[in-house]
Amino acid sequence: MTKIRTLAGITLLSIALLGVAACSDGGATGTTPSSGSASSTSPAAQGERAPQVADPLDPAGLVDHPCESLSAEQLSDLGIEGEGKETRVTAGGLKGCDWKFGANLEWKIQVSYVVPDSRNGLQNEYDQHAAGLFEGGYFVPTSTGGYPGVFSNVADTRSQGRCDLGVGINDEMLLTVAVTGQAEKDNCRAASNVAERIISTIKAGGH
Structure with missing residues (x-):
């Protein structure tokens, strides 16, 4: 069960979450998939090519156990108390935390x-952008922990405190991170901070 934090704790939490993220260009990504996986576009809608993933990662068991994506030490570093709750993201069985x-x-x-x-993977985001999916929202290329990504969503909710990030961790898969919090905070930077730590978890073999 998540513990209630004091006001002083919230200040420390904000500092931890919003600390400088490596290579973040600012902006928000990751449309929520509507089926067992993210929607895709036809070849006719393809435009700009996504950056290549130079050092592909295999998240292995984290796909089925996404709440293990952040270690206890990383959660503490981010100012988070309590365990994550596994969720079902799509009817097709995609899990989240x-x-x-x-x-x-x-x-x-x-x-x-x-x-x-x-x-x-990330190319699907670029293809959706070329098809006009993000016209009413945002699409901002970025880099997190040395991996290409985009902040994006079909609606721009950044001013309301939500930012979505999708990071290409291999040629087929996206690591998606959404952070919702105080509207005046840079929650896109917070999403990058979280993603960077998850990338470290994956590189450490999921531990």
Whole structure:
């Protein structure tokens, strides 16, 4: 069960979550998939090529156990108390993990590993962008922990405190991280901080 934090704790939590993220260019990604995997676009809608993933990662068991994506030490480093709750992201069985925290549980981190139907990882985000999916939202290329990604969503909720990030960790898969919190905070930077730590977890073999 998530513990209630004091106001002083919230200040420390904000500092931890919003600490400088490596290579973040700012902005938000990751549309929530509507089926067993993320929706894909037709070849006719393809435009700009996504950056290549130079050092592909295999998240292995974390796909089925996404709440193990952040170690106890990493959670503490981010100012998060309590365990994550495994969720079902899609009817097709895609799993995710949610962490809720803060004095009024106003902060939320959502993590999942998404393989688009076309199995083209980050390129699917670029193809959706070319098809106009993000016209009413945002699409901002970035880099996290040395891996290419995009902040994106079909609606721009950044000013309301939510930012979505998708990181290409191999040629087929996206690591998606969404952070919801205080509207005046840079929750895109917070999402990058979370993703960077998860990448470290994957590189350490999921531990």
